[in-house]
Amino acid sequence: MQDDITNLEFYRRCVEVNGDRESIKRAAARYLQSIAEWGLIDADEKAKVKPEPKIKLENPAVVTWLLASVLYSNERDRLSVDEILSDPAWFPFDVHPQDFHVEQSSVLEVVHQGVGMSLLALK
Numbered sequence: 001m002q003d004d005i006t007n008l009e010f011y012r013r014c015v016e017v018n019g020d021r022e023s024i025k026r027a028a029a030r031y032l033q034s035i036a037e038w039g040l041i042d043a044d045e046k047a048k049v050k051p052e053p054k055i056k057l058e059n060p061a062v063v064t065w066l067l068a069s070v071l072y073s074n075e076r077d078r079l080s081v082d083e084i085l086s087d088p089a090w091f092p093f094d095v096h097p098q099d100f101h102v103e104q105s106s107v108l109e110v111v112h113q114g115v116g117m118s119l120l121a122l123k
Contacts, residue, residue: 107123
């Protein structure tokens, strides 16, 4: 998300991607309302939203669980750290590669592929 965006711009982008149907407009409005209630965006200004500070995850077990969930939801067996971190599931979180504790996980492993390229995979 940008620093801030108007509600109309958000609705316009949703319609561009999904088609101009009333159900898309209603779903977009509900989405904005939900993420505002979750504290992920600040919707106090009239017709404008902006992101709140990202949530810092302190628990390594939670970070590793989220990492595994990204791998489970992907069609590929192995992903690079950059591919994992670019997944939309991370948008509300402040996570860095050093937060991953793969060596302590019973479901994740590091797979070395080529020179200096490491991928993460499910065991």
